[in-house]
Amino acid sequence: MIAVIVLVDFKPESKWWGFTRFVLGRWPLRNIPGLSFSKILGSGHEGGFGLKPSATRQGLFCLFEQEIQADQFLRHSKVVTAYRARAREFFSCKLQAYSCKGSWSGTSIPVEGNAPASGPIAALTRASIRPSKASAFWRNSPPAELSLAKAQGCLIAVGLGEAPVLRQATFSIWESVEAMNSYARTGAHMDAIKASLGGQHFSESMFVRFRPISPQGVWKGKVFA
Numbered sequence: 001m002i003a004v005i006v007l008v009d010f011k012p013e014s015k016w017w018g019f020t021r022f023v024l025g026r027w028p029l030r031n032i033p034g035l036s037f038s039k040i041l042g043s044g045h046e047g048g049f050g051l052k053p054s055a056t057r058q059g060l061f062c063l064f065e066q067e068i069q070a071d072q073f074l075r076h077s078k079v080v081t082a083y084r085a086r087a088r089e090f091f092s093c094k095l096q097a098y099s100c101k102g103s104w105s106g107t108s109i110p111v112e113g114n115a116p117a118s119g120p121i122a123a124l125t126r127a128s129i130r131p132s133k134a135s136a137f138w139r140n141s142p143p144a145e146l147s148l149a150k151a152q153g154c155l156i157a158v159g160l161g162e163a164p165v166l167r168q169a170t171f172s173i174w175e176s177v178e179a180m181n182s183y184a185r186t187g188a189h190m191d192a193i194k195a196s197l198g199g200q201h202f203s204e205s206m207f208v209r210f211r212p213i214s215p216q217g218v219w220k221g222k223v224f225a
Contacts (some may be wrong), residue, residue: 002063003062003097004093005061005092006059006090007047007060007158007219009047010056010086010088012106022040025128034065035063035064037178039061042054042162042164044159049168049170050159051164070077083140089218091217092217093214096211097112102205102206115177116211120176122172124210125208126160127206128204128205129202130203134201136201153182154174155222157173158172
């Protein structure tokens with residue numbers, strides 16, 4: 001199986017069309033061949049990780065049975081065509097998971113192969129935060145967000161979420177496994193992880209590492225080809 005992530009920053013005149021994606025949910029995706037799992041995701045202000053939502057930025061995460069179906073979706077589907085036509089920035093990437101811990105709405109992503117010996121990797125973390133732990137979780141978020149924005153070797157990072165406050169996700173692409181590990185195991189991010197795990201903040205969580213395949217487009221002014 002192979003995943004796809006799409007990131008969009010809508011043109012100002014199309015932001016209400018973008019809002020309708022949340023209203024419609026997965027309905028426009030109902031007949032996509034090979035699609036086994038999907039999530040419509042909002043984003044924080046300027047694509048960040050805070051509580052203030054973005055009016056124009058959002059994401060789409062999909063899981064397909066075969067890579068050819070993911071290719072057809074990105075190249076020819078009406079869904080992606082509509083996103084592209086209304087975007088001032090559009091980014092997409094296919095993702096092959098090589099490590100997955102946990103689940104997302106009861107779904108765990110199948111893995112294949114080992115970590116790449118060299119080159120970029122991608123990571124997705126997501127969590128359903130217990131309402132009673134939301135305040136404690138968000139106290140640790142700003143320092144971790146700032147350290148991610150400045151992390152050496154981070155090529156792209158975006159805060160995403162299914163719902164405000166309680167269902168959050170982070171997607172990032174790194175120059176190498178070493179760069180990712182250097183960030184993940186030190187500083188504010190490690191402090192946030194320890195606090196979350198020790199405080200049992202999550203009712204469900206998932207951490208996935210991927211080999212990114214054909215990242216392309218533009219995100220926050222950065223061009224991928």
